[in-house]
Amino acid sequence: MPDSVAVSRETGTDPRPWFQVHLFVCTNRRPDGHRRGSCAARGSEPLRDYMKARAKELGIPGIRVNSAGCLDRCEFGPVMVIYPEGIWYRAETREDIDEILQTHVIGHGRVHRLMLTEADLPPGKG
C-alpha cells in the first residue's frame, strides 16, 4: 500500500498543488538512426494524445497530461513521469496507458511491469 515520503514544503505558505496528477510524456524526436533513439520515434505522440483523451473521458479530477522535451531516459522510451510522486513508466501501447491510468492514477497503485527502476541507466552510466 502507498506510504509517504517527505517533500520540502513551506507549511502554511506554499499553495496547494495546482494539479493533483501532473504527467509528462516525452515527445522529443531525434533524427532516424540516432544511437539513443527518441520517444517520438518510438511512438510517444499518439500515446500522449490517447492518454489526454482517456483522462478526459474518465473524468479524472486534477490531472494534466503534458508533453515534455527530452527526459534523458531515451533508451527506455516511450517514457513518462508522474509528479508529485516522481514515478517513471515506459508505455508502448494503449493498453499500457489504460493500465497506468486505472492502476496508478485512479487506484493510487503502481504498474510494476512498466515502471522504470534505478537500474535503467543511460549508456555509459551503468
Add this chain to the structure above:
Amino acid sequence: MPDSVAVSRETGTDPRPWFQVHLFVCTNRRPDGHRRGSCAARGSEPLRDYMKARAKELGIPGIRVNSAGCLDRCEFGPVMVIYPEGIWYRAETREDIDEILQTHVIGHGRVHRLMLTEADLPPGKG
C-alpha cells in the same frame, strides 16, 4: 523554513527520485494575438536556455531543466513548475531565473515575489 508534506509512495519498492529537482518551463507558442497569449510569445525559450546553462555552470546536482507543452496558466507566463515540490513561478528575466536557482533550488527556499498562488486563476474560473 521548509517543512514536509506527504506524497503517495510505496515504501521500499518505489525507486528513488531520478531527478532531485525536475523543472518544467512552458515553451508553448500560440499565434500572435491569441486572447490567452503563450509562454513562448512572452519569451520563455531563451529563459529556458539560460536556466539550463546556468544550472550546468553552477554544477547543481540532480537537476533537469525541461521544456513542456502548455501548462495552462498562460496568463501568468512565462511559467515554470518545479517538482517534486510542485511550486510554480513566473520568470520574466535572467535575474528572475538566477533568483529561483539560488533561493529555491540551491537554498531550498521560496522566491515569494515570483510564485504563482491559488488566486492566479485562468479567466472564467475566478
